[in-house]
Amino acid sequence: MTGFSARLTDKEVEAMSGVTPGHPSYDDHDMPPAPAKWKGRCDLNATVCNNKLIGAMSFIDYNNVTRRSTHEPIDYDGHGTHTSTTAAGAFVKGANANGNAKGVASGMAPRAHIAAYKVCYGDECQGHDILAGMDAAVDDGVDVLSLSLGGDSEPQGGFNAINRGVFVSCSAGNSGPDHSTLSNDAPWLLTVGASTMDRSLLATVKLGDGQEFDGETLYQPHDFGSKMLPLMYPNANEQSSLCVSGSLDRFDSPAMASFSSRGPSQITPGILKPDITGPGVNILAAWTSAFEVFSGTSMSCPHLSGVAALIKKAHPDWSPAAIKSAIMTTAYATDNSRGPILDERRLPADLFAVGAGHVDPPKAMDPGLVYDLTPQDYIPYLCGLYANNHVRAIVGGPVNCSSVKSISEAELNYPSISVKLPAIHSTPVSYTRTVTNVGAPRSTYRAMVDVPEGVSARVDPTTLSFEKVDEKKSFSITFRRRGGRRQGAVEGQLRWVSTKHVVRSPISIILE
Structure with missing residues (x-):
């Protein structure tokens, strides 16, 4: 788990399997000292931590009395090193993996401070260790938590984090392409899927009849011979059986990774998850030795963590929900050929694969409008979902659900919209949303809503005019089914358009 802080600099928490001491990606050249609010410590050799790697702790076999672990926060499998440097690694010249992807490497927020909290030992991640690490990171003063893991502790630890103003980014999981496979689906977490980018580690296979097929591999020795070899037919039990027709064809970037877990959420289907996608295929970052290229939502999550740190630096007064909204409503839903993301x-x-779309960091810095939420706004939703004692455990404080008017998850002031429309009657379904102006003081936005045939949607009012920054305006959006026997999931979008901004919310519609 990695954390960073973003005032004069940025700080993140993500190296869940620890860090690699002395790696050049943790170099602190020209880095200022840790922010004054930083309260963490470094349990590595005193010469290892610096103005870049400001903290390192392990929570494996952690003793709550001595506040110490029997394990050092050193990374033995490379995962924590790779993910933390993807988020906030320093500039390193000549980075490469076996001579491939060579160039200058850096994390998304290269001026961020990094604090590492080791909560996994090999493939084993205990829930109590994860929760202890998250709580420690928040107490230490981080601004962003990045968790490239899945489990049952993130909702509780994540709520404590956002309650203290800390942004939390989490991996959606690698159980795709089947639906309802994602994890980390609590609405206060940013749930990140994985997509491709414009890196291709090209390798070509030539058949005996002269046909050539392009594929990818990191193993490209210069002395590789041209001897013809027999073809191997994949068995059903081999991973190569996943190479279906067209799988070696080139995609425009981005495209969804097959392994990226899909929604809908099994716990809260009224909230569209994942929230966003980011680069998660062929990602070059630091490893226990030099650099390596890896793929997974573990790799896409820290990209978004770094983006969040940059937004936090630019807008230190924004809430975690406002940062999430900025990321989601500015994402793009087309690839570089202007076609749909495939x-x-x-x-x-x-x-359910792509969420709001692929992250667009420059636009996320200036979204125009945001859908904001306070931690207290989640309590009516939680009371509609769980028993009172369960809600108390999540929020970490006293709650009396009997005195709270519960709401469905779709009624949260979320940047995306999910709605169910039954077939047996045409009763309209309406939701209210509130947007906050974070753009120009004087601005006007007009609603543009697109829904598929058989569904109607009406926005009221259709125009929102603002006179000052931080001004809030509310609107309603009403959906109605218009005949037909079609069932299943269909899609639409709501856009608030001004002369400078397009604030886009994806709409997921289930026709029952």
């Missing part, structure tokens, strides 16, 4: 079948990826 999935592993070369078909348009649905919202």
